[in-house]
Amino acid sequence: MTDLIALPPGRVTLSDRRSQRVWTVDLQPYLLARAPVTQREYAEVTGERPSAAAGENRPVESVSWWDAVRFCNARSEQDDLEPTYRLAGDTIEWNPAAAGYRLPTEAEWEYACRAGTSGPRYGPLDEIAWYRANAGEHLHDVAGKQPNAWGLHDMLGNVWDWCWDLYDPEVYGTYRSLRGGGWFDEHWSCRASVRRRSHPSLTLDDVGFRLARTITGW
Template identity: 40%
Template sequence: MKYRIFMSVMAAGLLVWFFQAPRFAGSVAGHACSACEPRESSASPCPDHPRVSETGVMVYVEGGTFDMGDTFGEGYPDEWPVHPVTVRPFYLGRYAVTFDEYDAFCEATGREKPDDKGWGRGSRPVIHVNWFDAVDYCNWRSDQEEFKRCYTIEEDEVSWDMSADGYRLPTEAEWEYAAREGGRKVRFGNGGDIADPDAMNYDGSGDHVQPYSVPGVFLGMTLPVGSFRPNALGLYDMTGNVWEWCWDWYDNKYYANSPASDPAGAISGQNRVLRGGSWVSGTRNSRVTIRGRSIPEYRFHSYGFRRARSILRSGTNPE
């Protein structure tokens, strides 16, 4: 079965919506080890950071039913109503796609490499990638591993072949289910209910402090993937560091009419969904239920992505 969607033609002057204007600290205060400071891609990562060969690992996520949306009653209107959703088992990347991984794609295809803002490449999550970049990467990665491509892109039309076993972007429902450790009632993607700068990379400074956060700092940059502990499913950085593109078109009233099983977003729209918050997001905008959105052509210094794969038949975990 193919799930077909149609892209809207965007006016050149269209304003892009995102949750929080970028802010840059005059000085960087942090909690990570010195090797986490901006570095060239040839530098050695911290001992606890994943080796490049490990960043492509996929994690098996057992399917199930959960209450999707803001179960704490402290979010935005588009996070309601809370509604039951069932998702099938799937695979999700243990880490967001890194510069090392994305740079290999660029070198193989002749694409221009995205800017790293001088923070370093290597095991940092790739930034300055739009939704189409992420889709193209998934298709290329599928080719490299001899999986069937999920996506067909023809000018302003994108098709998702749901019978394909290749790499793809997660749906918004899959992403939230995994960030919530299989649907648990948690605020943040590391399994915690209190935002802590020792546990995630977000803007915890100044007026971004909430009753459910520890007064913290604003690092003003991404950190290498895996800089903090994972959640119970073994997924890293599901809160903060970079916003992660999802497959879905954004619809602020979608939750009122969402299918109960494997929802894949609105049929069409102007914005694609981003999830998880980023290094520049405040505490409230770092919760697992926050629904970011942006036009799919837009590249930003806090936008990245994570790969998913469908489970079409019984088989072994790709780990």
């Protein structure tokens, strides 16, 4: 099942191209999955295979933000961990004290993607990512490209990752943030700082997710 990597504390500066907003976030240590959730992992927990492009070791895609959140809770229960999310209809609360699986925040995602680098990417794009120029217009197995310095694969390319955060609630309401670029994106979308948004109930064939966990008692 999921291989989680412990990431060190640190600080990351995020930006939004549309609004020209820049903000800095301090982060405590946390755990992040080495690669996106695969179709095999998703089926083992949920019994479902929603992906448009089948492949046991390919990232699960065609899953909504709500699907990802429910998977986090189901996987937590399977591993005897306290679920992170409390769900009641269309409302959700995040229990920060819970040790269960969850989605990374945008700040956690970008910090992890950069892995101590400051440029747009953590390596030459063809070596680290599946994107429009080299993917052959299809999804690929996870961890097929070089990882970043912290051992994380597919932070750029293959599938976009759902993040916990609302994208811009004043303008886009409940839309949630996506990060990383996907197999059909041009090179300019596969950068550490690029933000994308989607409605939490929408499913897309280039959107998946990876797991995070809080290190409790810090």
